[in-house]
Amino acid sequence: MHGRRASSSKDEKAKLEKVKELIPLVNHLIKKKNEKSYDKEYIETTSVILRRCPYLQTLWNFRREYFESMQNGSAPVGEVGKGDEEADCPKNPLPEELKILMKNENTMVEEILSKFNKCNELWFHKLWIIKFCLKNDLMDFSDLMNELEFCKIGFYKDDRNYHCWNYRSYIIACVHICVKRGKQGEAHRGEGSSDERDPPSAELGNQFDVHKSNYELSKTLIERNFSNFSAWFLKYTIRESLICTENELDLITNAIFTDPFDQSLWEFYRWFLFQKGNDKEEIFFTLLQNNCIYFFFQNLIKVNLSKSKCYDDNGREITGEWGQHLVALNNPQDSFESYVYCFKLTDEHILLNGQPTYLKFCIFYYKYNLYEPEEVHYEKNVLSDLMVCHDYLVEEDKYEHNFVYLIDFRKFSQNEHFKILLDYDRHRGADPKMDSNSSCVSPFTPLYKYINRSNILLNTAKHINFASLILELEKINELLLLESNCKFALFTKFEMLRRLEQFDELFHLLELLKQVDSIRVEYYKDLETELRIQ
Numbered sequence: 121m122h123g124r125r126a127s128s129s130k131d132e133k134a135k136l137e138k139v140k141e142l143i144p145l146v147n148h149l150i151k152k153k154n155e156k157s158y159d160k161e162y163i164e165t166t167s168v169i170l171r172r173c174p175y176l177q178t179l180w181n182f183r184r185e186y187f188e189s190m191q192n193g194s195a196p197v198g199e200v201g202k203g204d205e206e207a208d209c210p211k212n213p214l215p216e217e218l219k220i221l222m223k224n225e226n227t228m229v230e231e232i233l234s235k236f237n238k239c240n241e242l243w244f245h246k247l248w249i250i251k252f253c254l255k256n257d258l259m260d261f262s263d264l265m266n267e268l269e270f271c272k273i274g275f276y277k278d279d280r281n282y283h284c285w286n287y288r289s290y291i292i293a294c295v296h297i298c299v300k301r302g303k304q305g306e307a308h309r310g311e312g313s314s315d316e317r318d319p320p321s322a323e324l325g326n327q328f329d330v331h332k333s334n335y336e337l338s339k340t341l342i343e344r345n346f347s348n349f350s351a352w353f354l355k356y357t358i359r360e361s362l363i364c365t366e367n368e369l370d371l372i373t374n375a376i377f378t379d380p381f382d383q384s385l386w387e388f389y390r391w392f393l394f395q396k397g398n399d400k401e402e403i404f405f406t407l408l409q410n411n412c413i414y415f416f417f418q419n420l421i422k423v424n425l426s427k428s429k430c431y432d433d434n435g436r437e438i439t440g441e442w443g444q445h446l447v448a449l450n451n452p453q454d455s456f457e458s459y460v461y462c463f464k465l466t467d468e469h470i471l472l473n474g475q476p477t478y479l480k481f482c483i484f485y486y487k488y489n490l491y492e493p494e495e496v497h498y499e500k501n502v503l504s505d506l507m508v509c510h511d512y513l514v515e516e517d518k519y520e521h522n523f524v525y526l527i528d529f530r531k532f533s534q535n536e537h538f539k540i541l542l543d544y545d546r547h548r549g550a551d552p553k554m555d556s557n558s559s560c561v562s563p564f565t566p567l568y569k570y571i572n573r574s575n576i577l578l579n580t581a582k583h584i585n586f587a588s589l590i591l592e593l594e595k596i597n598e599l600l601l602l603e604s605n606c607k608f609a610l611f612t613k614f615e616m617l618r619r620l621e622q623f624d625e626l627f628h629l630l631e632l633l634k635q636v637d638s639i640r641v642e643y644y645k646d647l648e649t650e651l652r653i654q
Contacts, residue, residue: 349384
C-alpha cells in the first residue's frame with residue numbers, strides 16, 4: 121500500500137516480543153501516574169521507553185504533568201530527557217534551570233522524530249513544549265527561529281510531511297504572538313519594570329518578515345521537487361512586491377510542460393491567473409434609486425453597518441439608514457452575510473439642496489485575509505491558552521477590513537430604467553462605456569453587458585490583462601498538441617476562453633471534458649447550462 125513493501129512476519133514477531141517486554145513496566149508507570157508520584161527515576165524510565173516506542177500517549181502525559189507540577193514547585197527537579205544524567209536541584213527551580221530542562225526535552229523529541237517523523241504523539245508533545253515555554257517566558261525569538269530551521273531540515277527529508285507543515289504554521293503564529301507581546305508588553309509594564317526582553321531577540325523580531333521567509337522556503341522546496349502542493353500553497357500568502365509575474369509564469373509553465381498531469385501545478389497556475397491579488401473585496405456595481413444607493417459586492421460578505429459612514433465632498437458626515445438584502449440560497453442561517461447592501465439618505469440638508477456631486481463611503485467589513493498575517497489575532501483564535509498571565513493582550517475587531525468608495529454622481533448612466541455607476545474599471549486604466557440609448561429589444565441589455573464585463577475583470581488576477589491571457593492560452597494550446605487528453609489543461613483553457621467570451625469554442629471544450637473526465641460529467645453539464653443562460 122502507498123508503494124511500500126509489506127513487513128515480513130519475522131519483523132512483526134520481533135517487534136511484538138519487544139512490546140511484550142515493555143508492558144509490565146508501562147503498567148507500573150501508569151500506576152505511578154495515577155498516584156501522582158513524580159519521582160525523577162520514573163520520568164527517566166519513560167524517556168527510555170518512549171525512545172523505543174513513542175506512541176504511548178499516557179507516558180507523554182506523565183511527563184507533561186511532571187513539568188507542570190515542577191513549575192508549581194511540587195516535584196523534584198533534575199536533568200530529564202538525557203537518559204543517564206543526574207542532577208540535584210532545588211524543589212522550586214529557577215527559570216534558567218527550567219529552561220534548560222525544557223530544552224533537553226525538546227532535544228529528546230527531535231532525536232526521536234528523526235526515526236518516527238509521522239508519530240502524532242511526538243508532534244503533539246513538541247507543540248506542548250512550545251506552548252509551555254511561551255506561557256512561562258522560557259523561550260525567546262531566537263528559539264522560535266531555531267524551530268523554523270528544524271522544520272526546514274525536516275522538509276529536506278520529507279517535503280510532504282503534513283505534521284511538519286502544520287507545526288511550521290503553528291510556529292509562525294507563535295512568532296507573531298512573540299513580536300506583538302514584546303511590543304505591547306513594554307507599554308504595559310512601563311519604565312519601572314525589572315522584566316526586560318533580550319535586545320537581540322527583540323531586534324530579530326522586528327526584522328523578521330514572514331512573507332520573505334515563506335518565499336525563500338517555497339523557492340527552495342520547489343527547486344528540489346516541484347510536485348509539492350504545500351510549497352506552492354506558501355506562494356498564496358506572499359506579498360506581491362516579492363513576486364515577479366513574468367518569472368513566476370515561466371516557472372509554473374516549465375513545471376507544467378515537465379509533468380502536465382500534476383494537479384498541484386494546475387491549481388497554482390489557475391490561482392495565479394484568476395485570483396491572485398483579489399484578496400480584498402471590491403464593489404461589483406452601484407445603483408441609485410429613490411435617494412437610496414445599492415452596493416453590489418462580488419462575494420458574500422458581512423459589512424459592519426454600525427461602523428460604516430458616509431461623507432459629502434466637504435467631509436461632513438451624511439446621516440442615513442443602512443440596510444441589506446439577505447440571501448437565502450447557498451447561505452447558512454444566521455450568517456448575516458449578503459451580496460447587496462443599501463444606504464438610504466435621510467439627511468435633510470442633502471435632500472433640500474439637491475443631489476450632491478460626490479459622496480464618500482467608508483465601508484468596514486469582516487473577511488479573513490491570509491495576505492496580512494499581522495492582522496490575524498492568533499492569541500484568541502489559534503493559541504487561546506497563551507493568554508494566561510497576559511491580560512494586556514486585548515482582542516480587537518476580528519478580521520475587520522475597510523476601504524473608501526467615492527461616488528461621482530456625474531458618472532451615473534442616465535438610462536430611464538436604471539442608474540448605474542460607470543466606474544468599475546477605474547483602477548485598470550480602461551474607459552468603460554455603456555450606451556444608455558441602446559436600440560436593443562430589452563432596455564436592460566446594456567446593464568447585463570456591463571455586469572458581465574465587470575464580472576470577468578473581477579474574476580481575473582490584477583496583474584493579468586486580456587493580452588497576457590491570450591499569450592497564456594497559446595501556451596496551453598501548444599501543450600494540448602502534445603497531451604490532448606490532459607483534463608487539467610482542457611479545464612484551464614475553458615476558464616481562459618470563458619473570460620475571453622469565446623463561447624462557440626467553450627461548448628466544444630465541454631464535450632471533450634465530458635469524454636476525458638467522465639467522473640465529473642454532471643458538473644460539466646451544469647457549466648453548459650449556465651453558459652447557455654448567459
